[in-house]
Amino acid sequence: MIFQRHPLLISMFSKLQRFVQPIRSMSTITIPNSKQPAHRLTMIPGPIEFSDDVLDAMSTPSQAHTSPDFIPVFQEVLQNTRKLFKSSNPTSQPIVISASGSLGWDIVGANFLNRGEKTLVFSTGFFSDRLADALSYYTETDVDVVKAPLGESVPLSEVEKALSAKSYDVVTITHVDTSSAVISDVEAIAKKIRSIQPEALVVVDAVCSAGVEDIQFDNWGLDYVLTASQKAVGVPAGLSISIASERAVKKAFAKKRPTSYYANLQKWIPIMQAYEHGKGAYYATPPIQLIHAYRVSLREILEQGLDNRFAKHAETSNKFKDNLESLGLKLVAKREFGANGLTAVYFPKSINGPDLLKKISEKGVTLSTGIYAGIATEYFRVGHMGVSAVGKDRHDVDIVFRLIKETLEELEK
């Protein structure tokens, strides 16, 4: 492998030297102008690095879930969750529940599907396949999966073919599959679904996209979009965040027998509506501190402007991907299918992959292994979402690139 030492990179490296320096002595990174203690930088595709204010909100003293201190916080969070998904339709329903993102899959299965109903999953990797698996628990029948070629999303011709062959109750799109770093064109696929099978509910797994990629819930005719707090939304793990359309809500309420207590929208929706209208309600205790942190993060995201934020993420992502390619490294997702919140990179054949991640970890940065079936050991993943990608005074992504370059050189000696 040839390292191309062009002047631009050299200048960037010397500018970064002062941030990288402390790594060598203590395996942690000091973030400039931050109250956070020096720590190993978390540059995986979630959990991501958090802003100081988000972390501060995590240690909010105790509040009752129905106290006047908390109700307006949850109210604001639900109102701003609509904005995150660009929904202004009052019939759409934001839902925030204490859980990891995958609870959203149970919400789909337990509310929008009945035994024997048909589901179609457009798969771009590991997480799409898991979603298919999760839904089959509820339909108790096989879920049809159309797999994209590695590094690409499902071609629209394949989308059309599958939708023309058989009728479906629910069709799912994984916006960004965190295993392949491939982004799917949700707008175009949703349009196809709505035109060929207008009755099918359109479900989008936005776990690795909400907050970094554009999502237009109303305009694109989506029925349910789910995400998690620890990705581009920039909040510690523990919140399942989603939004449902009017017809999705109707289907949930038409269900005769609940098939989950914790994922039962017939119970959750009145709770969410109460809080959004400034009243407390109880089904299960909400995670007060995480909701405070999410409020702070939503404010930061909306103050920045969603479209600005998406553009900034794309800029950071493109620069990082360009830099990696300039080293001769090969990306898993073809550039035209590359997500902006993470990059999946093949290890060069000349080195032992795990050594690279281990050495970079020893230098104070955590990167992620591969997880896509068949090539899991051949690549690694770097997350670049939230403050790491768009934060003022943050050079996290440049630090990561510098470390990758430097460590590859060491390993190839």
Next chain:
Amino acid sequence: MIFQRHPLLISMFSKLQRFVQPIRSMSTITIPNSKQPAHRLTMIPGPIEFSDDVLDAMSTPSQAHTSPDFIPVFQEVLQNTRKLFKSSNPTSQPIVISASGSLGWDIVGANFLNRGEKTLVFSTGFFSDRLADALSYYTETDVDVVKAPLGESVPLSEVEKALSAKSYDVVTITHVDTSSAVISDVEAIAKKIRSIQPEALVVVDAVCSAGVEDIQFDNWGLDYVLTASQKAVGVPAGLSISIASERAVKKAFAKKRPTSYYANLQKWIPIMQAYEHGKGAYYATPPIQLIHAYRVSLREILEQGLDNRFAKHAETSNKFKDNLESLGLKLVAKREFGANGLTAVYFPKSINGPDLLKKISEKGVTLSTGIYAGIATEYFRVGHMGVSAVGKDRHDVDIVFRLIKETLEELEK
């Protein structure tokens, strides 16, 4: 109603005056020797007040779930969760998942029950009934419920009668029902179940008991005990905490088709085992910051000594209940069935109940409304768990009593 102003109480009140003073001006309470900002004191049966160190751990900077910073933290948490339940049997399985406590009900339904199987619930209130409801989603058949008289637990003779009449796959005991503040004698009931129906799995809902009441998982022959972080365990809401016996685990693995993604123990158990053995693993992202906070709280609890902690809670509870009765107030749970982590108190007939809670809230303390079917509007609930009950330099329970007394006097004027 007659207020008995005996010397002991008067002396206590004057001692407390300095803590109660700030309430009047700003509706918040300053906790002595605490880093926490003055805040409305949360004296409900969960979420409870937290220690400074627990709150500090909530703002731990980001860590990857498989990073060497986090793995030993989760490892310690799982090891100490065994201790919390007094289990030293290596075949028992602690489980910590991102969720509210009620996910534990889905864990029971989705893993320990199959369609058509029989369940018996000993009910001491609202939460026992909800558990029965949740399990019926999974068995798709009626759950048998034996209801205790209001203010009491199910008599052992009734336990025996129900168990002799019909065979059950799962029998549940709600250790403390948060609606009635009644405690059940888990040891005695479990013994009856094991002697009459040794094959039945014994499930204990310990949401409002773990960390405040004694639970001997091994000695009492329990199969699954579930709790939540925001109760006596003293951690912000967001963790479902539980422990399963070897035969419960076997039943979970014998299940042919999963009926929940998020509550599927066939997937979670290998993850918990990996972390407890010092290795990272992935099924859904754990809530890193909450697990850090739980580690701190478990250390505090175990350093204090479990039995000491239980005794201290009982002492605080008895004193508070004595004080309330000395005002002529009537408790919902008869004293011999009274839980130590909370007290349910009837409003005196001479006042309007909501006014009492509203005025106390305006003075800086949040108490809880009633929730037991039929009497919900006739009583209120006060939580006294964790730092509020046993914390050094904390006078929270005395402050609450002072406010109840003072506010009742104002309302009765």
